[in-house]
Amino acid sequence: MTATRGLEGIVATTSSVSSIIDDTLTYAGFNIDDLAENASFEEVVYLLWHRKLPNAEQLNEIKKQLAENAKIPQQVIDHFKTYPINSVHPMAALRTAVSLLGLFDAEADVMDTEANYRKAIRLQAQLPIVVTSFARIRKGLEPVEPRTDLSMAANFLYTLSGEEPNEVAVEAINKALVLHADHELNASTFTARVCVATLSDVYSGVTAAIGALKGPLHGGANEAVMKMLSEIGEVDNAESYINEKLANKEKIMGFGHRVYRQGDPRAKHLKKMSEKLSKLTGEPKWYEMSLKVEELVRSQKPLPPNVDFYSASMYHSLGIDHDLFTPIFAVSRVSGWLAHILEQYENNRLIRPRADYIGPDKQAYIPLEQRG
Ligand SMILES: CC(=O)SCCNC(=O)CCNC(=O)[C@H](O)C(C)(C)COP(=O)(O)OP(=O)(O)OC[C@H]1O[C@@H](n2cnc3c(N)ncnc32)[C@H](O)[C@@H]1OP(=O)(O)O
Ligand SMILES: O=C([O-])CC(=O)C(=O)O
Numbered sequence: 127m128t129a130t131r132g133l134e135g136i137v138a139t140t141s142s143v144s145s146i147i148d149d150t151l152t153y154a155g156f157n158i159d160d161l162a163e164n165a166s167f168e169e170v171v172y173l174l175w176h177r178k179l180p181n182a183e184q185l186n187e188i189k190k191q192l193a194e195n196a197k198i199p200q201q202v203i204d205h206f207k208t209y210p211i212n213s214v215h216p217m218a219a220l221r222t223a224v225s226l227l228g229l230f231d232a233e234a235d236v237m238d239t240e241a242n243y244r245k246a247i248r249l250q251a252q253l254p255i256v257v258t259s260f261a262r263i264r265k266g267l268e269p270v271e272p273r274t275d276l277s278m279a280a281n282f283l284y285t286l287s288g289e290e291p292n293e294v295a296v297e298a299i300n301k302a303l304v305l306h307a308d309h310e311l312n313a314s315t316f317t318a319r320v321c322v323a324t325l326s327d328v329y330s331g332v333t334a335a336i337g338a339l340k341g342p343l344h345g346g347a348n349e350a351v352m353k354m355l356s357e358i359g360e361v362d363n364a365e366s367y368i369n370e371k372l373a374n375k376e377k378i379m380g381f382g383h384r385v386y387r388q389g390d391p392r393a394k395h396l397k398k399m400s401e402k403l404s405k406l407t408g409e410p411k412w413y414e415m416s417l418k419v420e421e422l423v424r425s426q427k428p429l430p431p432n433v434d435f436y437s438a439s440m441y442h443s444l445g446i447d448h449d450l451f452t453p454i455f456a457v458s459r460v461s462g463w464l465a466h467i468l469e470q471y472e473n474n475r476l477i478r479p480r481a482d483y484i485g486p487d488k489q490a491y492i493p494l495e496q497r498g
Contacts, residue, residue, distance in 0.1 A: 170304050191251075245328045258270070272284070283296065298440055390430065
């Protein structure tokens with residue numbers, strides 16, 4: 127038995143949720159470029175869970191279900207208020223909150239298809255509110271109740287700031303939610319599938335997935351990109367900063383991908399949105415710095431930007447706290463995790479690969495008092 131490092135190129139499951147073939151990303155057969163230009167996040171949620179676009183009635187129905195289930199239990203709010211607020215990362219708070227939500231869901235361990243779909247609706251509806259409530263509580267503000275007349279993108283911004291957002295901000299968040307929703311067998315989705323393949327519950331699967339998304343090699347890269355841009359500070363500093371990192375063989379956050387070779391098809395949409403917003407805010411330097419970093423990296427390595435690179439400057443232009451970037455990713459990706467979790471339950475087999483053992487062999491037990 128020989129191991130493939132990082133399971134590169136290993137096909138671990140069949141799936142009809144999304145595919146990446148020849149650098150083209152599709153959700154249930156719909157090209158991401160088409161969806162990014164035209165779809166609402168709610169339509170994409172329906173698409174991922176049903177593998178078809180909703181008609182008007184089906185869209186209204188899922189919107190209604192999401193709106194009706196958005197309120198989070200008071201116990202989750204009260205729990206947030208007990209945290210050491212300055213040291214808790216919002217991804218850690220989100221991970222704990224999802225686990226906690228499971229305690230207050232009477233159907234948490236009911237495993238039939240209908241109950242699992244109802245839990246999917248509840249989690250999708252509540253995750254954005256968990257994120258925005260924590261973001262407010264740590265600033266000493268009370269959570270804002272979501273409105274039933276706003277889209278998920280608009281409600282995210284509304285419950286974050288307490289103010290009705292402008293059209294461009296809603297367009298940007300909707301695009302981000304559409305673009306991050308699913309991505310074949312990425313690390314967090316694989317984590318979710320491994321977890322529920324033991325026939326564990328939906329809340330456990332999503333909690334595990336959040337833990338995997340948090341790392342800087344995966345979803346955590348968007349926050350790390352903003353840290354890098356903040357360290358660079360000005361466009362003129364980019365060249366020496368990037369050259370030094372590459373000379374030291376350090377990774378440039380937001381570049382590279384395990385599957386894409388020519389480039390991540392999602393990045394161009396976020397790049398366009400980042401440019402639009404940076405002009406509107408009158409602070410173009412974050413977009414310009416990102417452009418410069420892309421030019422510098424590409425001139426030295428065949429590494430195109432991934433989805434996390436331009437999302438950083440885009441969220442920054444919206445005035446969003448940098449440590450909320452990865453939680454926004456989770457608010458979107460939970461739709462994909464849930465699609466994969468439901469798919470796993472429908473055709474389940476325990477996921478249990480093997481390890482190529484490289485440790486010592488034929489050891490004799492030595493009594494404690496004889497060990498050095
Ligand atoms: C939503 C997402 O999860 S998208 C990915 C978000 N993550 C990042 O942006 C973090 C930065 N990027 C990376 O760390 C990687 O490109 C990953 C994790 C995305 C993919 O990793 P892998 O497929 O395992 O590639 P691996 O890390 O082995 O890199 C292969 C080679 O490219 C280099 N490389 C890959 N990414 C980068 C980078 N961002 N900066 C500099 N060099 C890089 C590696 O140093 C390595 O070089 P070597 O062969 O000379 O040692
Ligand atoms: O697919 C991956 O490895 C990472 C990624 O881009 C994502 O999860 O969106």
